[in-house]
Amino acid sequence: MRREDSLLEKIVKSSSSPWMDGSGTMSDVVISSRVRLARNLRDVEFPHRMDEKSSNAVMEKVFRAVSDVNARKAVSELTCIDLRDVSPLDRQVLVEKHLMSPQHAQSLPGRGLVTRPDERVSIMVNEEDHIRLQCLYSGLELDEAYITANGMDDLLDERLDFAYDDRSGFLTACPTNVGTGLRASVMVHLPALAIGDEVSRVLSAVNKVGLVIRGLYGEGTEGQGNVYQVSNQITLGQTEKEILENLSLIAKQVVAEEKRYRETLMKSRRSALEDRIFRAWGILSNARTMSSGEAVKLWSDVRLGVELELIDGLSVTHVNEILVISQPNFVMRAHGRTMSPEERDIARAELVRRHLATMKP
Amino acid sequence: MRREDSLLEKIVKSSSSPWMDGSGTMSDVVISSRVRLARNLRDVEFPHRMDEKSSNAVMEKVFRAVSDVNARKAVSELTCIDLRDVSPLDRQVLVEKHLMSPQHAQSLPGRGLVTRPDERVSIMVNEEDHIRLQCLYSGLELDEAYITANGMDDLLDERLDFAYDDRSGFLTACPTNVGTGLRASVMVHLPALAIGDEVSRVLSAVNKVGLVIRGLYGEGTEGQGNVYQVSNQITLGQTEKEILENLSLIAKQVVAEEKRYRETLMKSRRSALEDRIFRAWGILSNARTMSSGEAVKLWSDVRLGVELELIDGLSVTHVNEILVISQPNFVMRAHGRTMSPEERDIARAELVRRHLATMKP
Numbered sequence: 001m002r003r004e005d006s007l008l009e010k011i012v013k014s015s016s017s018p019w020m021d022g023s024g025t026m027s028d029v030v031i032s033s034r035v036r037l038a039r040n041l042r043d044v045e046f047p048h049r050m051d052e053k054s055s056n057a058v059m060e061k062v063f064r065a066v067s068d069v070n071a072r073k074a075v076s077e078l079t080c081i082d083l084r085d086v087s088p089l090d091r092q093v094l095v096e097k098h099l100m101s102p103q104h105a106q107s108l109p110g111r112g113l114v115t116r117p118d119e120r121v122s123i124m125v126n127e128e129d130h131i132r133l134q135c136l137y138s139g140l141e142l143d144e145a146y147i148t149a150n151g152m153d154d155l156l157d158e159r160l161d162f163a164y165d166d167r168s169g170f171l172t173a174c175p176t177n178v179g180t181g182l183r184a185s186v187m188v189h190l191p192a193l194a195i196g197d198e199v200s201r202v203l204s205a206v207n208k209v210g211l212v213i214r215g216l217y218g219e220g221t222e223g224q225g226n227v228y229q230v231s232n233q234i235t236l237g238q239t240e241k242e243i244l245e246n247l248s249l250i251a252k253q254v255v256a257e258e259k260r261y262r263e264t265l266m267k268s269r270r271s272a273l274e275d276r277i278f279r280a281w282g283i284l285s286n287a288r289t290m291s292s293g294e295a296v297k298l299w300s301d302v303r304l305g306v307e308l309e310l311i312d313g314l315s316v317t318h319v320n321e322i323l324v325i326s327q328p329n330f331v332m333r334a335h336g337r338t339m340s341p342e343e344r345d346i347a348r349a350e351l352v353r354r355h356l357a358t359m360k361p
Numbered sequence: 362m363r364r365e366d367s368l369l370e371k372i373v374k375s376s377s378s379p380w381m382d383g384s385g386t387m388s389d390v391v392i393s394s395r396v397r398l399a400r401n402l403r404d405v406e407f408p409h410r411m412d413e414k415s416s417n418a419v420m421e422k423v424f425r426a427v428s429d430v431n432a433r434k435a436v437s438e439l440t441c442i443d444l445r446d447v448s449p450l451d452r453q454v455l456v457e458k459h460l461m462s463p464q465h466a467q468s469l470p471g472r473g474l475v476t477r478p479d480e481r482v483s484i485m486v487n488e489e490d491h492i493r494l495q496c497l498y499s500g501l502e503l504d505e506a507y508i509t510a511n512g513m514d515d516l517l518d519e520r521l522d523f524a525y526d527d528r529s530g531f532l533t534a535c536p537t538n539v540g541t542g543l544r545a546s547v548m549v550h551l552p553a554l555a556i557g558d559e560v561s562r563v564l565s566a567v568n569k570v571g572l573v574i575r576g577l578y579g580e581g582t583e584g585q586g587n588v589y590q591v592s593n594q595i596t597l598g599q600t601e602k603e604i605l606e607n608l609s610l611i612a613k614q615v616v617a618e619e620k621r622y623r624e625t626l627m628k629s630r631r632s633a634l635e636d637r638i639f640r641a642w643g644i645l646s647n648a649r650t651m652s653s654g655e656a657v658k659l660w661s662d663v664r665l666g667v668e669l670e671l672i673d674g675l676s677v678t679h680v681n682e683i684l685v686i687s688q689p690n691f692v693m694r695a696h697g698r699t700m701s702p703e704e705r706d707i708a709r710a711e712l713v714r715r716h717l718a719t720m721k722p
Contacts, residue, residue: 271707275649282647288636346632 022316024139038181055110065159092329185231192261225296277305295326383677385500399542416471426520453690546592553622586657638666656687
């Protein structure tokens, strides 16, 4: 079993992640695309029923398989992390960087994380399922993400015995994941629809075709920064191809609606829009104390300004990093200690300010 | 009669006035001090009863006296302006620059204005009285302003026959001005008392000792930018010295209260205060549309930041000019045309932004 603290250290300290670098198709609206596969080892109880011994055994098996994949040097080198070796604060930062779920950050034994320097691939070991393989790409790149996920899945499948039933497909801890075990999602930024008060109309249409909407950080964070994650609800009875095509189609429709509203705003309310965007920039780059909610809200306006080319000289990558920088645990990690909410708000404002000081619109 | 369009042009175009240059005693709280003398010519009806012919005659007499004063070269050269030769827009700018009253800007015949390049002295001819001589100084400089006003009064008195009664003193159109004809006022900036919600307590104490409170632009503008003008109510039954000493004493007490609150804020709420100040700076220097009310409100916070040395590298003079720049008629004059309120808000934001772009905190 390999551990590389240096990669963990690098990840929790860096505000940038490739999934938010502003590249990829339709990246002016689609922040990122994610494909996640749920897999379980045959004849081993699901994680919520496992004792410490068997969860350790599963983690060891998975890590050994990953080591073997690394040895073949066919893909970028993966790093295995036993989460017991990661501080609670760092685990929370891994959640904020979308490398693992909030549930996975809880300090239960036998939980592991596998990732690689570009953070595009991550594997949660012993979350709800034994293996949750995630591929995260910037822009609308579901196919790209699926190809990577599928390749990783094949490499692991050659080394591990996955629970699979010819009738049901892949078996999973929760019945909603049975079948392909695939969940795909796109994270979209809908600031113009939000200004036009049209988000709920658009999203309820998305809901009607069986897709689910979540916020930037899962359920309960809907609407934060006008960012929404659209994902498939059902994994059974549809092929991988159907799931991805369906989601991609809907995402493109949402993108078209958002872009139509951006054009409308530019035509009919340009000065109000510019004012809103530059005020957001002025506050973000000057405030001395700021909540994460406010930072994400202001980020939304500034990002819209960059995408509409109303603000010059800002890079989308750099602007997107505000999303990570403004999260509570990232702020505390950057300062190397836990903080009261008041201290954190001051530290956050300072981090954001320093981050933006390198850019001048 | 002399007319110098060049001085008028210079005044209405410039955002700076010596009375707001941040110099003088206690200028961290006291913006300016004003002494005004009301005088009337003997045996001529008061302006509100005059016909065009007699008002023209009064203006001519006053302008001739001023010319004669100029010829002696004892004081800075004064410029006489017949307000009929001044556009309505420029007249409003002269009001916004505190060189004359709103009433005086109305286009009645025979109204004149005398001033000089440093704008410290101005004489309204045929406002409520034939002569209203004003001296305006930065900081708490009532004595300085009175000395200048008195000197000018003497020079005019030698050349004009003022209506004076041994029992009542100088006769004026409104009985509240009879006596010394002197009104003195100080313009104070009370942002810390405003944050502490203590302004009304302090000002009601001021009211109780017979002083009047007005706003930045007279009655009805109280509280704009947390600026208040404190002035004497009565001119009869008190000597000039008593009036000035009384006002000066009260002003010093108000200054002490404001400074005590500034210290309290710095001790107990420094980060909230810094945040407020820098947000104001961020919005002022980035917004794309802004009402005059908002500009003055933000100015108040930025000025407090400069006085408390929380913002470095800003000059008080430069910051104070925002007060002039943000006024509606100054904005339109700078653009050379009348504008709708919406256009004006955009033009104002641009003027303020350009003004601040030369400063970097």
